[in-house]
Amino acid sequence: MKKPSVGPVYRSRFAENGFPAPVSGMDSCWDIFRISVEKYPDNPMLGRRQIVDGKAGKYVWQTYKEVYDIGGKCGIYGANCAEWIMTMEACNAHGLSCVPLCWCCEFIICHAEVSIAFVEEKKIAELFKTFPNSTKYLRTIVSFGKVAPDQKEEAEKHGLAIFTWEEFLQLTASNISHEFRLKHLL
Template sequence: MTSQKRFIFEVEAAKEATDGNPSVGPVYRSTFAKDGFPNPIDGIQSCWDIFRTAVEKYPNNRMLGSREIVNGKQEYVWKTYKEVYDIVIKLGNSLRSCGIQEGEKCGIYGTNCCEWIISMEACNAHGLYCVPLYDTLGAGAVEFIISHAEVSIAFVEEKKIPELFKTCPNSTKYERVSNTN
């Protein structure tokens, strides 16, 4: 039998269903928190603080990469933490110029990509709630999420725009339409 390094461990055993309550699976925790969660780092209060601090410490390190065709070959093209930060700040300012206020909900509708992360960080920068819109569940689920989360603005991957329009008219009472080019 070979030895494998463990990255998680069980901190609470599974519980059988009792007295009409459902069963509960075991609880696992990262080995970094084996003896409890570490104390918070001074100055880190939010996801935005984590990102901002990483930019301060590692501005020229690679952060986000995407595959592109370069000289006929598929390669990763990278953006540094500082490059991503600059885009995030501009995007966040654009949101605010559209009248979006702290505490509002912003949907993100598209595949996992660099732009998804940038959109999420722009929300974090301005205290917006980021609401993922799951296209795999269909237009009905997207409409449900938009309506129940009261999403006021959404970032949408271009090829997903027709799918988003299928959620109309019920979800549009919460959305604002803005062309920020």
């Protein structure tokens, strides 16, 4: 039997003589983000390249404070993007579990009892393939992109609410009823 290969062990120069003591008050991912917002509210945090005439243009940045103000309201399915990070930070803010969804999303939704899914636009169809089993738990879908009329119809046929990212932000910013929150968002 061969021995597994072993390479050198690297350690940060900050931990040369052991690991440093944890920073007081920084106990979770949310604390790291919150403290960064407090210290660097106007620094750029998330950037996205504008596509103009099919070509990548300049980055448009959102500051730590802008991202913080958007975050607030929990499977996530799709490629990393600004909305993905904002969703994760909102989960952290409220002590919610952020569950990544993948090719076996039906199993994950049902096993983790995911009630709200934030999805990349092109993954909506994949999520629909989990119906009707996942609708025992799933109540709301939020698309990072557009929602086609037939997708809205399909979701509603199964008793789910479906929103674009912008629609969802408007919902959470407005004074929606407690009954709606319980039925669709929790």
